[in-house]
Amino acid sequence: MAIAETLPADDSGLAAKTPLTVSVLRAFRHRSLAAGTLICVVLAALVICAPLLTGFDPAKQSAMETFQAPSLAHPMGTDAFGRDMMARVLYGGRVTMLASLAVVVMGAIAGTILGLVAGYAGGAAGFAIMRLVDLLLAFPGILLALAITAILGPGLVNGIIAISIILVPVYARLVEGATREIRSLPFVDAAIVLGAGPIRVMATHILPNVMSSVIVMTTTWLGVAALWITALGFIGLGVQPPQPEWGAILNDGQMFLTLAWWMTVFPGVFLSLFIIGVNLMGDGLRDVLDPTIAD
Amino acid sequence: MGKHVSEDALVSIRDLKVHYGGKGVLASQRADVVRAVDGVTLDIRRGETLGLVGESGCGKSTLGRALMRLEDPREGSILFEGEDLAKARGQKLRDLRKDMQVIFQDPMSSLDPRMKIRRIIAEGLVIGGVPKAERDARVEELIEIVGLRREHLDRYPHEFSGGQRQRIGIARALAMRPKFVVADEPVSALDVSIQSQVLNLLSDLQDSFGLTYLFIAHDLSVVEYISDRVGVMYLGRLVELADTADLYANPLMPYTQALLSAIPDREAETGEARIILQGDVPSPRNPPSGCPFRTRCWRAEAACAETRPELREIRPRHWAACHFAE
Numbered sequence: 001m002a003i004a005e006t007l008p009a010d011d012s013g014l015a016a017k018t019p020l021t022v023s024v025l026r027a028f029r030h031r032s033l034a035a036g037t038l039i040c041v042v043l044a045a046l047v048i049c050a051p052l053l054t055g056f057d058p059a060k061q062s063a064m065e066t067f068q069a070p071s072l073a074h075p076m077g078t079d080a081f082g083r084d085m086m087a088r089v090l091y092g093g094r095v096t097m098l099a100s101l102a103v104v105v106m107g108a109i110a111g112t113i114l115g116l117v118a119g120y121a122g123g124a125a126g127f128a129i130m131r132l133v134d135l136l137l138a139f140p141g142i143l144l145a146l147a148i149t150a151i152l153g154p155g156l157v158n159g160i161i162a163i164s165i166i167l168v169p170v171y172a173r174l175v176e177g178a179t180r181e182i183r184s185l186p187f188v189d190a191a192i193v194l195g196a197g198p199i200r201v202m203a204t205h206i207l208p209n210v211m212s213s214v215i216v217m218t219t220t221w222l223g224v225a226a227l228w229i230t231a232l233g234f235i236g237l238g239v240q241p242p243q244p245e246w247g248a249i250l251n252d253g254q255m256f257l258t259l260a261w262w263m264t265v266f267p268g269v270f271l272s273l274f275i276i277g278v279n280l281m282g283d284g285l286r287d288v289l290d291p292t293i294a295d
Numbered sequence: 296m297g298k299h300v301s302e303d304a305l306v307s308i309r310d311l312k313v314h315y316g317g318k319g320v321l322a323s324q325r326a327d328v329v330r331a332v333d334g335v336t337l338d339i340r341r342g343e344t345l346g347l348v349g350e351s352g353c354g355k356s357t358l359g360r361a362l363m364r365l366e367d368p369r370e371g372s373i374l375f376e377g378e379d380l381a382k383a384r385g386q387k388l389r390d391l392r393k394d395m396q397v398i399f400q401d402p403m404s405s406l407d408p409r410m411k412i413r414r415i416i417a418e419g420l421v422i423g424g425v426p427k428a429e430r431d432a433r434v435e436e437l438i439e440i441v442g443l444r445r446e447h448l449d450r451y452p453h454e455f456s457g458g459q460r461q462r463i464g465i466a467r468a469l470a471m472r473p474k475f476v477v478a479d480e481p482v483s484a485l486d487v488s489i490q491s492q493v494l495n496l497l498s499d500l501q502d503s504f505g506l507t508y509l510f511i512a513h514d515l516s517v518v519e520y521i522s523d524r525v526g527v528m529y530l531g532r533l534v535e536l537a538d539t540a541d542l543y544a545n546p547l548m549p550y551t552q553a554l555l556s557a558i559p560d561r562e563a564e565t566g567e568a569r570i571i572l573q574g575d576v577p578s579p580r581n582p583p584s585g586c587p588f589r590t591r592c593w594r595a596e597a598a599c600a601e602t603r604p605e606l607r608e609i610r611p612r613h614w615a616a617c618h619f620a621e
Contacts, residue, residue, distance in 0.1 A: 186405035190464070193363050193397050194419035194471065195389045204418075208409045 033284020039277030047093035056084035077262035092244035100226035106164035111171025119179025212289035219282035304338035311371035333531035346522030396468035400480035402460035406452035413448040458489035537613040547615040
């Protein structure tokens with residue numbers, strides 16, 4: 001045993017150990033990442049399989065069955081219109097989760113492109129872009145979202161656009177800083193001397209090297225995006241009735257909080273679980289993808 | 296050392312200046328100029344290794360980067376085979392740059408950590424539109440030329456040692472079949488035992504491919520070993536230039552004398568006492584009038600502050616910028 005351990009490592013084994021497999025291996029050992037991923041996967045499975053789990057239509061009203069407490073027929077009870085809460089929570093989860101995902105993806109793409117261009121170009125162009133970004137950042141997020149939805153009009157799509165605009169400066173700043181740092185490294189100079197133009201350098205050298213930060217950022221902001229989407233839904237600027245969405249359901253329930261707790265508790269628990277799940281995942285990913293942690 | 300040095304210049308640098316800053320709205324911003332390279336004139340001959348030495352901050356790396364147009368020269372010209380590189384832009388610049396490559400000091404950050412070696416070496420070929428089959432063949436040939444094995448191609452940079460990475464950087468530069476290579480302190484980040492291997496590789500490659508090197512270093516013994524001629528820089532200026540043996544035996548400029556006397560064991564070999572320089576290198580923001588070295592020179596006289604000594608040919612093939620050199 002002792003001899004085997006002191007032998008030089010077989011270097012043919014190294015070839016298979018790419019950074020990707022190393023990080024995947026490390027990821028499984030990370031507890032909060034595993035827990036967060038588990039929560040998110042279970043929630044996603046529940047909302048995707050909604051038609052299998054409940055036979056009710058989330059929009060179907062039933063005047064005879066209003067305010068029913070949780071029972072075998074309605075595991076999460078019914079609401080003021082006699083709609084099945086479980087169907088509303090599960091179908092509503094689809095909207096909330098997809099909308100938050102759309103928000104971070106759109107914000108990430110736009111912000112990353114702006115940050116790359118500003119960081120790589122530098123000079124007057126970079127300065128102009130970043131001051132515009134600072135201007136956006138100066139507004140309190142939710143206020144900006146309200147203002148944008150007030151201009152565009154209420155609705156889910158407009159809400160998604162509004163919130164992704166709030167995220168743009170967050171990504172732009174992160175990516176701009178990282179881009180400036182990477183741009184000064186010799187491998188970028190080497191690429192330029194080899195004949196690479198700015199777009200090639202950004203696409204092949206800078207983007208892959210900032211991607212892990214962008215992914216970490218995306219998971220940490222996914223929870224915030226979900227909160228903002230539900231906030232817009234809650235105040236009636238997001239999805240419009242009768243479409244279910246966690247924020248809108250919570251708003252339906254808050255009027256009857258003392259009368260029918262299940263109308264608020266179930267969507268609330270699902271929303272909290274989702275946010276806890278993505279935050280745990282974000283924390284874990286940050287640890288795993290952080291380049292300062294050695295292999 | 297280059298075996299086939301010819302007398303014609305591959306690269307002709309004329310009065311090259313690279314300044315930083317000096318731009319802006321305010322007068323104080325415009326006055327704040329760092330003269331990193333301040334009027335260098337130099338011919339690099341086809342097939343030779345020109346060593347460039349000097350203290351940190353003397354502008355030797357900036358000069359190398361300016362030759363690759365990684366820095367934009369403010370004034371002067373860089374003729375590469377008769378074409379002016381200093382003013383080329385866009386496609387023209389890319390075409391000219393194909394014949395010149397660079398080897399960097401830091402073997403860690405000169406390779407993209409997210410790329411496999413195969414992709415790193417092939418990068419220039421991909422940009423140049425070389426078909427995949429030909430590219431793969433070239434890359435496999437190159438990795439063996441620099442002393443690594445084909446199976447190394449599918450690994451990432453972090454799996455290699457500093458010396459191996461430097462070999463990969465050399466293979467990447469060679470892939471473009473350059474005529475001229477700027478080696479910017481290529482061995483200073485390596486262990487001494489690895490240094491000589493990489494230096495020998497560089498001179499073997501020079502013989503096989505007829506390369507011309509600008510070899511930038513601060514290690515004087517490394518430069519002596521590899522160079523045909525040596526240039527000494529001080530505060531953005533070239534202050535002495537001569538054949539290696541001549542320069543090391545008879546330095547004419549006091550700064551070169553001080554620099555050479557700082558080589559360990561030289562005192563014992565030559566019997567000359569070590570020259571200890573007083574003070575620091577003046578700031579390139581505010582260089583002294585006249586001779587840049589006069590503030591630290593033990594031979595400085597009033598004339599040194601008034602007129603700047605030009606680089607002149609004191610002896611055949613031995614140039615120095617000093618009023619007292621003879």
